[in-house]
Amino acid sequence: MYNKVKWPLTLYFDGDCPLCAREIRLLRRHAAAQRLLFVDISSGEFDATTLGFTFGQMQSLLHARFADGHWVTGLDATLWSWRAAGLGFWATPLTWRALRPLLEVGYRLFCRLRPALAWLPHPDGGRRCVDNRCAVPESKPSPKEAPGLKTKQN
Template sequence: MYKKEQWPLTLYFDGDCPLCAREIKVLRSHASPGRLQFVDIDEEGFDAAALGFSLEQMHDALHARFADGTWVTGLDATLWSWRAAGLGAWAAPLSWRPLRPLLNLGYRLFCRWRPHLAWLPHPDGSRRCRDGSCPVSPPSDQNR
């Protein structure tokens, strides 16, 4: 277990991803800033290179960094972010060694399919529209 001085954990997340944004909403509602902080990698001005990564690498897997500079990615980033928010019991199966290979496979598959899930409703509807354009078509007038 990490020591108190290694908190906060900074979670780097894809704010444009509807499923990711829902998870972040849950974590924000439970986390204290002293234990968990959030950085949206899709916000203007975010520089992945300053952290030693490409934006593509950060989009390919969840990244989190402890205050001591230790990085965790993928399932471990998920597990530690839920622990930091005080919700570790919900993510406990992610730490079960016999399940790790299967869970890692599932996580990798999710990461591949995640970009194709952009059609799902985003908890922040304004994320859909940027610079005057919306990638999701408005409802048709055929039902009127």
Template sequence: MYREMNWPLTLYFDGECPLCAREIKLLRGHAVKDHLLFVDISNSEFDANALGFTFEQMQSSLHARFADGRWITGLDATLWSWRAAGLGFWATPLTWNVLRPLLEFGYRLFCRIRPHLAWLPHPDSGSRCVDNRCAVPASKPASDEQSTLKNKQT
């Protein structure tokens, strides 16, 4: 069934969340070309309103959108992002009707406690922390990075 999906799937994730960032790192490492794109909603340039959501709504659960504009959230976003990365086998339990209510409950619980898990180690912690102070590096638009690269090459 998922082979017929309208790829790519764009996954909207919170890069500030240590657990979320670990999952995204795994998914990026396995992502099937042209099947899975990533958007970090914690990036200062991200505008949830442009998508018809508030930032709080985007933070409240995982969101993903297929190329045809269909949105999926929560466990479905997790399932399809893992499938798009070629790791669908590991997410198969999310399709089992007998487990789905329990998994939905667990997911809602995770979403409630997720903001309180910021103390967990972030996968990018080494590059985010200097002199006992940690911060997310400022993002640059791709055009600025390309301009900087061109200037360095000339």
């Protein structure tokens, strides 16, 4: 797959996504800074165009970039981020050829449903609370609705 790994791996994640935030919390607890860096694409300072992407593209699936500039996305970004955190044995099924097509379908389904999961409890509840008022963020457009993404038309 990728023989000479150039650490660190920079993982671009959506910090507004409750499930994503939980996974990132786990990875942060285990990862060494010289192997795994994190960039929250929901941050106001993040600009996807500096990387050659639109925000919709970055949000449509997980992206990660090695120090040498090599990009991995989707399940591969998940696999390599878990490896970078020293938890690769948990992601080993992602490498199984027989299981991979099923996992790809599951991942694509999750990506389509993910914006609708904003109602789930966020591990950092304080992110949603300002002046003693808490709110669930508006759902972001699904990849199908995100500008700049090509989708299959019926």
